[in-house]
């Protein structure tokens with residue numbers, strides 16, 4: 001072998017290794033199996049069932065998350081980036097079937113045809129990427145899937161929602177309102193009120209003016225009203241809180257500035273207070289702007305009101321390292337350290353004068369869930385927790401916590417299992433929690449159901465299969 005052949009061989013080796021994102025000599029840490037991704041749709045497949053899923057849990061558990069990590073030698077470098085796949089776990093008496101299908105976004109179809117990624121991701125740059133013309137050219141619809149008017153919506157946070165057929169998982173098109181809202185961000189965490197009507201936000205720069213768009217949709221999916229409200233600064237926003245009278249958004253201290261891609265443009269500004277923006281649900285008027293110490297939040301628990309006070313919980317981070325460090329390392333299948341665990345905090349707001357009190361509930365938790373039939377009551381929250389000190393930092397426990405006292409109960413699968421967002425399913429006693437999981441030691445993915453009131457007993461039923469599914473973000477359960 002001459003020097004040139006040697007260098008060509010080395011270049012090929014580096015290119016091959018970099019498609020897995022992992023450039024070190026050792027094997028990737030085992031928990032990063034869930035970040036390898038899949039290349040094709042996953043056709044319906046029967047799972048191995050253990051125990052018996054309660055009748056109330058029969059139906060479909062839908063999940064969405066980043067799934068297509070690579071095309072050819074190109075590979076995304078950040079967990080925000082890969083194209084979304086909607087997965088369905090169909091639970092029947094004695095059987096569970098799994099299916100996964102990529103959301104056919106405008107971008108997915110173009111890039112499938114081209115055989116390569118044409119655009120960079122939220123945290124990845126590719127050489128020779130095409131310029132971004134609008135939000136839809138980069139929308140990967142990979143964060144959440146929720147029902148609306150007999151269909152599912154696959155949602156991202158910087159573009160339109162995609163409509164999905166709940167049976168075939170086929171992509172039906174984008175959710176459209178009127179021309180003024182075409183392509184305007186429709187965030188990934190809509191909330192439903194007591195009447196089943198949908199409320200949402202979208203954060204966008206209109207001609208360099210940071211703007212928050214507010215949406216109110218009827219249960220039939222039609223737009224009831226919207227508003228575009230200028231903001232003081234472009235802080236990162238992901239979720240919000242709905243109460244009987246108010247919609248509350250957090251303008252966080254992770255602020256969009258200059259940079260090479262979306263993640264690079266986010267700068268943590270610890271000296272800049274975050275803002276709680278309190279809007280009146282009736283007319284979307286801004287009732288109060290309440291400053292709080294710099295915080296970073298992806299997810300809020302449900303909100304409720306007591307007299308003139310507004311209550312809610314937040315899974316709060318000290319900074320934005322989870323985005324600027326952790327999600328790069330996980331997607332690149334690198335060892336940690338990744339980031340700090342999020343702490344559950346109880347907020348009490350008063351509007352006259354505007355003030356916020358916070359109480360730490362002493363529990364690390366993410367992916368808060370609750371009984372969506374009574375969205376505005378102080379009720380038990382569920383979540384994924386644990387492993388804050390372990391190398392993986394990925395949750396291994398299902399937890400349930402009282403947001404008023406911090407009293408909690410949990411079931412911890414221990415190291416080797418990654419627990420994804422638990423969803424509340426109504427049932428006898430205190431109902432059930434249903435969640436998907438990855439058992440990275442066994443190389444198996446699956447779902448499990450636990451009695452919400454008896455978490456420590458562990459799963460009453462589970463189903464798994466001999467393959468690893470990509471770890472995702474959010475979903476919903478629709479009873480049969």
Ligand SMILES: [Fe+2]
Pocket residue numbers: 143188189238298299473474
């Ligand atoms: Fe989220």
